[in-house]
Amino acid sequence: MYINDLPKSSAFYTLLHADDTYLCLSHKNLDNLQHTVNAELIKADNWLRSNELSSNYSKSTFVLTKSLKNDSNLSKTRSFKIKIDGSCFQRKACAKYFGVLIDSWLDWSSYAQYIKSKLVRGAYLFYKFRSVVSVDVLKMLYLSLVHCHLNYCIVSWGTATNSVLQLLEVVHNNILRTITYNNFRCHITPLYKSLNILKLHNIYN
Secondary structure, eight states: OGGGGGGGGSSSEEEEETTEEEEEOOOSSHHHHHHHHHHHHHHHHHHHHHTTOOOOGGGOEEOOOOOTTOOTTHHHHTTOOOEETTEEOEEOSEEEETTEEEETTOSOHHHHHHHHHHHHHHHHHHHHHTTTSOHHHHHHHHIIIIIHHHHTTHHHHTTSOHHHHHHHHHHHHHHHHHHTTOOTTSOSHHHHHHHTOOOHHHHHO
16 A cells, blocks of 8 residues: 555654554654654655545644653653644653553553553452363463453563562462462462463563
């Protein structure tokens, strides 16, 4: 499809997936970044117009990522704006792309909370079904309700700090204790071995 030419129309690092488009630029200077983004956005828009395509800019959002070690320009970021054709992009603290939440600090805490909420909702099912199905069935349930979320895009968010990953490890461990009828103070490593299930850091590695 000719839409694949879009990445060549501007200096943006561009990812295309179905009707979603991800544009990325970086710069050490915040003012220069704002100027460059708005200028390159015009180039991308001109490409769309010349190919008789359009984008709904009212639904477009942006995330301004920054280092946790350097927040000296934090006050300047409040005036950072991206706009085209009179439409201002909505700024968000985090945005979802390919099902992954990317937050402004790139510490993956928002995505960890998102995964945790899914695991907690699924955890009750293990308690509900463990008395009526075999361990093998519970492991199949584990793969469909737990492992799929922990494994998805872990090559990206698996680099999060231990404090962030701990949120998921606690829920993950408790699910295994529920499957095996163990109390929540029992040592967890033997359970992983007996069920042949990987710990979170092993899934990443």
